[in-house]
Amino acid sequence: MSPILFELLLRSIWETVLMTAASGLISLVFGLPLGLALISTERGGIAENLWVNRALAAIINGFRSVPFIILLVALIPLTRLIVGTSIGTWAAIVPLSIAATPYYARIAEVSLREVDHGLIEAARAMGGNRWTIIREVLVPEALPAIVAGFTVTLVTLIGASAMAGAIGAGGLGDLAIRYGYQRFETSVMVAVVIVLIILVCGIQWAGDRLVARLDRRG
Amino acid sequence: MRSAPERGPHLRFELARTGTRMNQHITASQEIADPTHAQPDASQDVVRLVDLKRRFGQTPAIDGISLTVRKGEILGIIGRSGAGKSTLIRCLNGLERPDSGEVFIEGREISRLGERDLQPLRRRIGMIFQHFNLLSAKTVEENVALPLKIEGRPKAERLARAAELLELVGLSEKAKAYPASLSGGQKQRVGIARALAARPALLLSDEATSALDPETTRSILTLLKDINRQLGLTILLITHEMEVIRSIADRVAVIDAGRIVEQGPVWSVFADPQSDITKSLLGAIRPQLPTELAARLLPASGAETILRVDVAGEAASGPLLSDLATSVPGAFRLVHGGIDYIQQQPVGTLFLSVPGSDASHLADVITFLKARQARVEVLGHVANPV
Numbered sequence: 001m002s003p004i005l006f007e008l009l010l011r012s013i014w015e016t017v018l019m020t021a022a023s024g025l026i027s028l029v030f031g032l033p034l035g036l037a038l039i040s041t042e043r044g045g046i047a048e049n050l051w052v053n054r055a056l057a058a059i060i061n062g063f064r065s066v067p068f069i070i071l072l073v074a075l076i077p078l079t080r081l082i083v084g085t086s087i088g089t090w091a092a093i094v095p096l097s098i099a100a101t102p103y104y105a106r107i108a109e110v111s112l113r114e115v116d117h118g119l120i121e122a123a124r125a126m127g128g129n130r131w132t133i134i135r136e137v138l139v140p141e142a143l144p145a146i147v148a149g150f151t152v153t154l155v156t157l158i159g160a161s162a163m164a165g166a167i168g169a170g171g172l173g174d175l176a177i178r179y180g181y182q183r184f185e186t187s188v189m190v191a192v193v194i195v196l197i198i199l200v201c202g203i204q205w206a207g208d209r210l211v212a213r214l215d216r217r218g
Numbered sequence: 219m220r221s222a223p224e225r226g227p228h229l230r231f232e233l234a235r236t237g238t239r240m241n242q243h244i245t246a247s248q249e250i251a252d253p254t255h256a257q258p259d260a261s262q263d264v265v266r267l268v269d270l271k272r273r274f275g276q277t278p279a280i281d282g283i284s285l286t287v288r289k290g291e292i293l294g295i296i297g298r299s300g301a302g303k304s305t306l307i308r309c310l311n312g313l314e315r316p317d318s319g320e321v322f323i324e325g326r327e328i329s330r331l332g333e334r335d336l337q338p339l340r341r342r343i344g345m346i347f348q349h350f351n352l353l354s355a356k357t358v359e360e361n362v363a364l365p366l367k368i369e370g371r372p373k374a375e376r377l378a379r380a381a382e383l384l385e386l387v388g389l390s391e392k393a394k395a396y397p398a399s400l401s402g403g404q405k406q407r408v409g410i411a412r413a414l415a416a417r418p419a420l421l422l423s424d425e426a427t428s429a430l431d432p433e434t435t436r437s438i439l440t441l442l443k444d445i446n447r448q449l450g451l452t453i454l455l456i457t458h459e460m461e462v463i464r465s466i467a468d469r470v471a472v473i474d475a476g477r478i479v480e481q482g483p484v485w486s487v488f489a490d491p492q493s494d495i496t497k498s499l500l501g502a503i504r505p506q507l508p509t510e511l512a513a514r515l516l517p518a519s520g521a522e523t524i525l526r527v528d529v530a531g532e533a534a535s536g537p538l539l540s541d542l543a544t545s546v547p548g549a550f551r552l553v554h555g556g557i558d559y560i561q562q563q564p565v566g567t568l569f570l571s572v573p574g575s576d577a578s579h580l581a582d583v584i585t586f587l588k589a590r591q592a593r594v595e596v597l598g599h600v601a602n603p604v
Contacts, residue, residue, distance in 0.1 A: 122351035125311055126365040126416070127340035129333075136364060140355035217354045218398030 001187045005179065009191055012175040015089045016199070019161040019171055023096035024154045027104040031153075032146065034060070034101065035108025036134060046120065046130045060102040068099050068160050072167055092169030096160055104153045111145030112138050144215040151207025155200050172196060262289040263322070264420050264452045265310060270319035272305055279305040280316065281476035287420070292446050292453040294467030294484070296460060296499060302476040303456040307422050310454065311343045312336040324419060341369060344413030348425035350405040352397040358408050359384065359393040365416040383411035387441060403434035410441060414451075421445075423455035427462060439465045460503045464488070464560055472496045485563035489530030490593065505555045505567045507597060520599030523574040524553065525584070526567065528593040534564035538590055546586050548572075548579045574599055 001009070034056065040046050041053035066074070072095045076086045079094040115138055123137045139146070162173020172192050180189030265287035272280040279302045287293045297303050308314035309321055312328055321329040328339060344365075352361050362383050363376035371379075384390045387407040397405055406426060413421055423442070427435040443466045446453050457463065463470045463484055471481035472495060479493040488504075491497045506512075507524065515524065529538060534557050542550065550572045557566030572580050587594050 116349075116351070118347060118349055118351040119353060121313060122345070122347060122353075123364075123368075124313060125340055125343070125345040125422075126368050126412075127337045128368045129337055132368050136356075136367070137353060141353060143355060214355075216396040216398055218396070 001185075001191065005185065005188060008175060008179070009188070009195070012170060012172045012192075013195055013199075015170040015174075016158065016161050016172045019089055019092055019096055019164060019169065020154055020157045022093045023100050023161075024150070024157055026093070026097035027100035027153060027157075028150055030097075030101045031104030032108050032139075034105035035112055036138065038105065038109045039112045039138075040130070040134075046133055060105055063098065063102040064106070068095070069163055071095050071099055072164060076167070087168040089169050089171070092161065092164035092167060092171075096157060096164060099160060100153055100157055103156065104149065107149035107153060108142075108146055111142045111149055114145060115141045144211045144217075147207060147214060148211045151204060151211075154203050154207075158196065158199060158203075263287065264289050264324060265454065266320075266322040267306075267309075268320040268322075270306070270309060270316045270321065272302075272309065272314065272316045278302075278476045280309070282319070283473070283476070283478055285471060285478065285481075287452060287454050289452055290446070290450045291468045292443070292455065292466055294463040294470045295454065295456045295473060296458065296463050296470060297456075297473040298495070298499075299458060301473050303458075303473060304424060306473070307424050307454065307456050310420075310422060311340050311345060341365065341416045342418055343420045343422060344416070344418035345422040345424065346406065346409045346413050346426045348428045350397070350402075350409045350429075352405055352408055352412075354397055356396075357393065358389065358395050358397065358400070361397065361408055362411045362415055365412060369416060379415055380411070383414055384408075386414070386445075387411045401434075402430050403437060406430065406434075406438050407441065410438075410445070414445070414449075419452065421451055421453045423453060423457075425457055426455065428457065428459070435462070436465070442466055458499075460499050464503060464558075468561070472499065483561065485530070485560040485565055488558075488560050489528065489563070489565045504558075505569070507569055508554055511553065511569075511600065512597075514600050515598035516600065517598055519574065520601050521574060522551075522571045522602075523580055523599050524597045525570045525572060525587075526595040526597050527555075527570055527587055528567050528595075529557070529591075530565045531563060531591070533591045534566045536590070538587075538592070539568075541590070542583065542586055546579070546582045548576070548582075550583060569597075571600070 038053065038056055038060075041049040041056070043050065045053075063071070072092075075095045075098060079086045079091050082094055083091045085091050119137050119141060120133055123133045128136065161169070161171050162176070165171060165174030165177060168174075172195060176189055176192040179185045180192060263286045265285070267283055267285040270280050270283045271278065281302070283302075283306060285293075295303055295306065305314055309316050309329070310323065312331065312333075316329050319329070320327050323339060323343070326339075328336065331339070353364070356364070359377060359380040362380040366376040366379060381390065381393065384393055387410055389404060389407050389411070392400060392404065392408075397408065400408065409426070421442075426442075427438050430438060439462060442453060442455075445451055446466070455462065455467070467484050469482065470484045470487050471478050472487070472493060473479065474493070474495045480487060480491065480496050487496060488500065491500055507526070511524070539552065550570050553569040553571045555566065555568035557564050559565070570583075572583050574580060584594050584596075
């Protein structure tokens with residue numbers, strides 16, 4: 001592999017890491033509250049409101065049913081509004097985040113629902129309000145599952161970011177298509193696959209370690 | 219009949235920390251140190267329920283329950299599963315809303331309060347649970363301190379109080395441990411410490427020992443009794459085990475299908491149960507006619523007659539059987555039975571076998587026993603009791 005290609009590889013790794021990290025962070029920041037809103041507003045939840053619950057569920061399902069490659073194109077006007085351009089790594093972060101947020105919201109919802117209802121009842125019996133229940137019970141008790149779900153989301157985002165190459169986002173997927181496939185640079189293709197494997201394994205390993213450290217349930 | 223509270227080292231610590239308020243509290247509980255004989259006094263009622271009703275769909279869970287819990291007493295509510303106990307106890311801290319009726323806590327009607335108004339009130343009421351409900355992500359001391367965190371107390375105060383309570387329940391060395399590393403009994407001790415953290419006026423116990431083995435159950439019940447005596451804390455507990463009622467309750471209310479079928483001081487309900495449900499719940503801890511004998515009972519006649527004799531108080535403490543032997547000449551045999559002590563009152567059940575060839579002898583035996591305040595029931599006859 002030529003030094004130029006190697007430099008390209010390094011830049012692509014950085015672009016993939018940037019896209020994954022930024023959109024992952026955004027999906028965490030918005031997805032976790034969305035997940036909390038979903039379980040709080042459902043029947044028997046701490047802030048039962050079935051209309052809000054149905055509306056949220058409909059929006060989340062709507063976004064989740066659109067294939068990512070279509071979402072990527074459909075969101076171009078919004079991307080332009082936010083980032084100023086629809087091309088490049090930063091531009092790709094907008095559709096990636098919008099796809100990952102409802103995905104992570106569902107994962108967070110499932111994690112939070114696993115929290116024993118008795119614990120919520122205990123917090124209520126102590127005189128805790130909704131905020132107490134969220135801060136002291138729901139989130140800390142579901143934290144291992146929340147982190148495990150976030151790991152899954154990050155890995156999914158690495159895959160999705162390869163597709164973002166279609167709007168000139170760069171990244172490893174883009175590199176593999178343009179150099180590895182279209183220019184028959186087998187070494188680039190092999191290098192990209194190896195780097196992706198290392199990235200995914202690294203994220204999974206780090207996630208698993210964090211979960212093990214957070215999980216106090218013995 | 220209950221002795222004045224023993225002031226152990228922990229209690230002195232309590233008094234030193236809380237000053238006059240706690241002193242008054244203790245004095246008040248000493249005045250009614252014998253709740254079974256205390257005069258009804260509305261100002262001493264920690265809980266008063268008036269015609270409480272709650273239904274789920276078509277099935278009534280609570281169907282008109284009126285009840286009071288007096289300051290400093292341990293009231294046990296017993297019933298089979300599905301009798302409405304859990305719904306009832308949850309109405310007391312507003313976790314469950316009654317459809318109708320009133321719930322007074324320390325004189326204040328709470329059943330119509332909003333969630334926001336209930337929150338400060340719930341801090342006056344501690345609760346312990348069958349499955350402990352400890353937060354797995356928090357250490358033991360963080361769990362115990364949580365009610366104070368909810369109250370907005372500073373961290374130093376929370377930790378000091380947690381340490382004090384962990385000492386009270388004998389788990390000081392586990393302060394930094396996580397609940398997963400504790401045994402069931404230890405978890406419930408943490409649950410009790412947590413329930414006491416905010417110095418409640420009332421402790422609700424929801425089947426607190428039902429998930430524990432008999433030995434651990436005894437130690438938890440002893441702890442609850444100690445807390446009741448030392449701190450004068452009023453306790454309302456629900457259970458399906460008569461043994462729990464027997465060990466620590468002052469008064470008992472038996473509920474079935476959402477209604478109270480019987481209530482009173484524990485020893486008197488044990489000595490003279492009125493309802494079938496009470497008798498059947500008592501069956502587990504009272505002497506029963508041995509099954510091999512029961513299987514051979516004939517309704518009409520036989521060589522010997524089997525009597526069930528229930529005794530309490532005088533009849534149980536006096537030399538009943540030797541008096542019977544001297545007063546009514548003729549043979550009788552003790553087949554089975556025993557005398558138990560409930561709230562220091564002897565309560566017993568004896569099964570006697572009386573030769574049935576002479577009807578007047580049997581009548582004499584029954585007359586003598588009834589004159590001694592024993593309740594006598596002819597169970598049947600057997601050809602040969604042995």
